[in-house]
Amino acid sequence: MLRLRTWMAFAVGNLTGAALIASLFLFGPLSRPAELESGELVILSGQDDSAGGQRQQLVNIWNDSHPRNRARIVTLPEAADGQYAEMVSRAEDGDTDIFNLDVAWTARFAEPPSGRRLIRPIDESLLAERPDRAFMPNPLATCRYDGRLWALPFNTDAGLLYYRTDQGLRPPFDWAAIRAAGVRPGFDAVWTGQLNSYEGLTVNFLETVWALGGDLAVAGDGTVSLDLKKWDEAARLLTPPRDGGRGLILPGSVSFEETSSRSAFRDGRTLFMRNWPVAYRAMLTGDQGRDGGRFAFDVTRLPGDSVLGGQNLAISERTSKPRAAQALIEFLTGERGQRLLFVNGGFAATRAGVYEDETIKQKYPYLPRLREAIDTARLRPVSPNYVPFSGVLNQQVHDVLTGRRQSLPPDLADRLTRALQGR
Secondary structure: OHHHHHHHHHHOOOOOHHHHHHHHHHOOOOOOHHHOOOOOEEEEEOOOOOOOOHHHHHHHHHHHHOHHHOEEEEEOOOOHHHHHHHHHHHOOOOOOOEEEEEHHHHHHHHOOOOOOOOEEOOOHHHOOOOHHHHOOHHHHHOOEEOOEEOOEEEEEEEOEEEEEHHHOOOOOOOHHHHHHHOOOOOOOEEEEOOOOOOHHHHHHHHHHHHHOOOOEEEOOOOOEEEOHHHHHHHHHHOOOOOOOOOEEEOHHHHHOOHHHHHHHHHOOOEEEEEEOOHHHHHHHHOOOOOOOOOOOEEEEOOOOOOEEEEEEEEEEOOOOOHHHHHHHHHHHOOHHHHHHHHHHHOOEOOOHHHHHOHHHHHHOOOHHHHHHHHHHOEOOOOOOOHHHHHHHHHHHHHHHHOOOOOOOOOOHHHHHHHHHOOO
């Protein structure tokens, strides 16, 4: 019980920590251990950026009470694109029991274009709670495909706008207000985000298109429709100064992902940053400014709707322990686990009860803003071919941002359609 004592010590001083940990031990999996297949459970997951590695801590709790079904997290590259390629390559080997999937990948793993599915549906008859009553609608929607439930939501995500409160900035902010803030003395630019050529750019770009009144429409057969003028306007807005000088967009942003953009904002290079909620807790508890001290910031809604992000836990089609894997997933996505992941790690919870807890709201006043962002967030196109679609989109946009071309190609809608249709 050494780990239990360690966890109890860790929880002291954290909101409802001791009670939360105790309850996790008292209320274990919802299936009786005798019903579960024996053997280690391997979870394939991206990097845990939370303070103290909260996903691993939650797995440790499971392990302490389930010696016949101990779980182990195998960590993959930080960037979403790298995680995707690695998961697909490992899905065939049978060594993985649970995938921690980006919410945009559910359809791809449920119905791979190349053949046999990589994950199996959740057996809803074994669940102690009806999913539509347990989880918030938006996160749960990303777990369903073609009328079946393929996963349970582990954590959700919605982009937030971070801003420096020591510069007299006050929300709300549209893009006109962000631009009007101007480059202040001591800062290199106004805004930074995730503009490298990867999934982060797809997300940042779609959010900018929506904020400017543009849209993306996808028909049932994968045909894409878009207003190219609005899309070009969004690309121009996110393009840094060609001479590398000071302006609206920090030039280095075209090579930034989540951590590097957070570092730039933390170091006082920009007034604003677009990032996910977990960055809030990292900067609140661990990050320091370039002068070694704390820096004053807050979060608010983006200029428009956010893309819905997050991760879902799905059972590998090749696992020999499907009941044990589902029991672990149910444990990790349960109400108590969701509270721990938010309170101690900053992961956006997938259950409404966390957002309605008055004690948690008092300690984390940004919680209502986060819930609003999640409730209004939009899903990316749901398709087994989403990843190639995103690759085409972010590469074409990145070419504009880096000056390799002056505008988006006139046939962009056709290119995106071919990608979604697997052609």
